[in-house]
Amino acid sequence: MNEKSSFVLPPHSESVRIGLAGSEMGNILNQKNMKNRYGKKLREENRKILEISPASPTLRTIMALEFKKLFRTADRVLEIGCGEGDSAEPVLAYTSANMELLDESPEMVRIAKQRLARYKKRVTFIAEDGLSYLERSKPYDFILSSWTIHNFTWEDKVKLFRMIYRKLRTGGLFIMMDKVYPERDKKKLLDLQLARYRYLSKLGMREIMSHERNDFSSRYRMDEQKTYSVLRRIGFHIRVIDRVERDVIMVAKKEL
Numbered sequence: 001m002n003e004k005s006s007f008v009l010p011p012h013s014e015s016v017r018i019g020l021a022g023s024e025m026g027n028i029l030n031q032k033n034m035k036n037r038y039g040k041k042l043r044e045e046n047r048k049i050l051e052i053s054p055a056s057p058t059l060r061t062i063m064a065l066e067f068k069k070l071f072r073t074a075d076r077v078l079e080i081g082c083g084e085g086d087s088a089e090p091v092l093a094y095t096s097a098n099m100e101l102l103d104e105s106p107e108m109v110r111i112a113k114q115r116l117a118r119y120k121k122r123v124t125f126i127a128e129d130g131l132s133y134l135e136r137s138k139p140y141d142f143i144l145s146s147w148t149i150h151n152f153t154w155e156d157k158v159k160l161f162r163m164i165y166r167k168l169r170t171g172g173l174f175i176m177m178d179k180v181y182p183e184r185d186k187k188k189l190l191d192l193q194l195a196r197y198r199y200l201s202k203l204g205m206r207e208i209m210s211h212e213r214n215d216f217s218s219r220y221r222m223d224e225q226k227t228y229s230v231l232r233r234i235g236f237h238i239r240v241i242d243r244v245e246r247d248v249i250m251v252a253k254k255e256l
């Protein structure tokens with residue numbers, strides 16, 4: 001569902017083994033056999049991409065500190081698109097929350113599992129597409145997502161936002177960090193980030209440039225006004241917490 005143009009959902013899902021042991025295996029739910037826009041080359045260069053993205057350390061820490069202010073013991077927490085665990089790590093470090101960490105890529109889940117080994121008692125991993133999982137999940141108090149939703153087409157973003165709203169308890173919070181372009185200087189901010197990719201391998205640079213340019217197309221790009229007005233129409237009350245260049249962190253609340 002997060003693939004560009006002609007992607008069609010497979011008629012049935014398949015279980016995948018992702019090399020986790022014992023009871024942890026039980027935490028890995030069925031995996032939809034679908035293509036992920038965060039392709040192999042990007043996954044290989046993910047660490048460097050994060051390190052040369054200025055929003056990465058600041059907004060992640062702010063996400064964790066904001067979460068800490070709002071979290072109550074026993075709240076149910078899901079992260080959609082956990083990747084290697086970089087966004088979950090500060091949340092786990094700053095709070096005592098138990099988290100369900102979901103990613104469509106079993107490979108990312110495997111890396112996150114290693115990276116977050118010291119928190120293993122508080123983490124459950126799910127290797128599945130976010131939307132398919134939410135369709136049958138129980139309600140949550142918090143749904144977090146960092147640098148993932150830009151991968152969805154606008155059609156799928158709207159489906160996902162609606163589903164997140166449906167799956168939050170009343171008073172529940174959706175905290176999103178992502179590329180939400182301001183109304184002015186969009187292209188300048190894109191170019192600023194593209195220039196930093198010169199430090200990647202040739203292939204990595206080619207793939208991330210094409211990924212970023214697609215993200216910037218009207219099919220994918222999250223502009224401030226559009227993003228906030230879609231979320232408000234769904235029923236969320238939005239608080240924008242901070243911005244670094246083109247990245248934003250916001251808290252969207254499902255009110256009574």
Ligand SMILES: C[S@@+](CC[C@H](N)C(=O)[O-])C[C@H]1O[C@@H](n2cnc3c(N)ncnc32)[C@H](O)[C@@H]1O
Nearest residue numbers: 038081082083086087103104105129130146148
């Ligand atoms: C750029 S990484 C972000 C990872 C992490 N949250 C962070 O902030 O560094 C985006 C992640 O979203 C995952 N992803 C993409 N489409 C997804 C989907 N439909 N459902 C769940 N995860 C998805 C990718 O596999 C990738 O790990």
